[in-house]
Amino acid sequence: MKQKLIKLILARSFKFTKKPTFKLASGKKSNFYFNCKPTTLSPEGMLLIGNLLYKLIRKEKAWKAVKAIGGLTLGADPVANAIAYTSQIKGKPLEAFVVRKEPKKHGTMLWIEGYVKKGDKVLIVEDVITTGNSTINAINRAKQCGLKVMGVVVLIDRQEGGREAVEAIGLPFKALLTKEEIFKAYKKMT
Numbered sequence: 001m002k003q004k005l006i007k008l009i010l011a012r013s014f015k016f017t018k019k020p021t022f023k024l025a026s027g028k029k030s031n032f033y034f035n036c037k038p039t040t041l042s043p044e045g046m047l048l049i050g051n052l053l054y055k056l057i058r059k060e061k062a063w064k065a066v067k068a069i070g071g072l073t074l075g076a077d078p079v080a081n082a083i084a085y086t087s088q089i090k091g092k093p094l095e096a097f098v099v100r101k102e103p104k105k106h107g108t109m110l111w112i113e114g115y116v117k118k119g120d121k122v123l124i125v126e127d128v129i130t131t132g133n134s135t136i137n138a139i140n141r142a143k144q145c146g147l148k149v150m151g152v153v154v155l156i157d158r159q160e161g162g163r164e165a166v167e168a169i170g171l172p173f174k175a176l177l178t179k180e181e182i183f184k185a186y187k188k189m190t
Helices: 002-012 043-059 076-090 133-144 162-168 179-189
Strands: 014-016 032-034 068-072 095-099 112-114 121-129 148-157 173-178
Touching (some): 002 043, 002 173, 014 179, 043 076, 043 148, 043 173, 068 076, 068 112, 068 133, 076 095, 076 121, 133 148, 148 179, 173 179
Parallel strands (some): 068 121, 121 148
Antiparallel strands (some): 095 112
């Protein structure tokens, strides 16, 4: 399943140029980019991501009491939804939630959407982590809303300091794929 997911990411979500032309969320320029949405929003991508990340989460003893998974909208949303769907099929449901970039301006005016409440143990998920700033924003917002963040799970680690930033605030970090693994597969293709 992991190899199928790497092939799907290479086909749909990975871009590479010789010169740094892609502007990242951090403001830095890069010669490669992962636009994961064409993968995370595809039926095959959801199946693979849901199963692989669910398995990764369930392997961790410290995460057995986790009730929900979610992260900063929009990148984390399809990842969290794929895991939640898979968890229901496996008989050990995990709720999905969304961390908004700003509170809703009407109705309940919530920062976090989903069936979670103060004190719930949660994991923050992300499609791609670079510096970790977006992930840490999601962690901080979840904590401010009373959730107990138990760790971070990402689809792709660009290996540019994100893992270290998360671990520096005392949270466990797991990545399904790394830039290194994807580049290795990319080089075999070219």
